[in-house]
Amino acid sequence: DAGVIQSPRHEVTEMGQEVTLRCKPISGHNSLFWYRQTMMRGLELLIYFNNNVPIDDSGMPEDRFSAKMPNASFSTLKIQPSEPRDSAVYFCASSLPSGRSGAYEQYFGPGTRLTVT
Amino acid sequence: RKEVEQDPGPFNVPEGATVAFNCTYSNSASQSFFWYRQDCRKEPKLLMSVYSSGNEDGRFTAQLNRASQYISLLIRDSKLSDSATYLCVVTFFTGGGNKLTFGTGTQLKVEL
Numbered sequence: 001d002a003g004v005i006q007s008p009r010h011e012v013t014e015m016g017q018e019v020t021l022r023c024k025p026i027s028g029h030n031s032l033f034w035y036r037q038t039m040m041r042g043l044e045l046l047i048y049f050n051n052n053v054p055i056d057d058s059g060m061p062e063d064r065f066s067a068k069m070p071n072a073s074f075s076t077l078k079i080q081p082s083e084p085r086d087s088a089v090y091f092c093a094s095s096l097p098s099g100r101s102g103a104y105e106q107y108f109g110p111g112t113r114l115t116v117t
Numbered sequence: 118r119k120e121v122e123q124d125p126g127p128f129n130v131p132e133g134a135t136v137a138f139n140c141t142y143s144n145s146a147s148q149s150f151f152w153y154r155q156d157c158r159k160e161p162k163l164l165m166s167v168y169s170s171g172n173e174d175g176r177f178t179a180q181l182n183r184a185s186q187y188i189s190l191l192i193r194d195s196k197l198s199d200s201a202t203y204l205c206v207v208t209f210f211t212g213g214g215n216k217l218t219f220g221t222g223t224q225l226k227v228e229l
Contacts, residue, residue, distance in 0.1 A: 042219060043204065043219040045217065048216070056214075091160055091161075103148070103217060106163070108162065110159075
């Protein structure tokens with residue numbers, strides 16, 4: 001298996017532009033997570049999906065951020081309009097579906113390094 | 118108070134040393150616990166799960182104290198290749214699935 005695939009790996013854009021980050025989870029993993037990592041705040045969960053349905057989006061910072069998962073093999077995170085403070089590394093992760101008994105290991109993609117100037 | 122707290126370090130230790138990291142969490146309903154490792158400019162990867170009875174994987178030992186809401190990681194005979202950031206992870210069931218909360222990480226530098 002190729003693991004979690006993210007694209008692009010690097011994105012440099014100007015303030016005000018729309019940014020779309022893409023993720024392909026590991027086949028068979030029903031849970032998908034989007035994280036943002038910065039030096040100041042560490043790794044923050046933005047949103048996660050189970051079976052393509054958003055379960056918890058309380059970490060999405062503002063209405064400028066939106067995420068979709070149209071099918072089991074693809075998800076997008078969109079920022080519109082982007083701002084310099086959005087500069088960070090955005091990780092996508094996937095795992096087997098978890099339940100009340102506990103969580104499974106999450107497998108992370110290589111991340112997208114976003115710079116907004 | 119942060120949900121998961123770790124000493125950011127860095128911990129600078131000589132090769133062969135034993136080093137211990139601690140982590141505290143605030144949500145007493147937390148169910149699963151992990152240590153992840155993150156190398157510089159790379160993605161986090163699972164190092165080991167943490168079980169109530171404590172568990173060992175080679176040179177690595179993890180402990181959980183639910184009463185004190187405390188997790189630890191012990192690395193024995195440290196190697197240069199152990200240099201990385203170690204992330205403490207706590208999960209709890211939210212109704213639709215398990216939400217993971219990461220600590221900000223403890224940086225380890227193993228030196229010759």
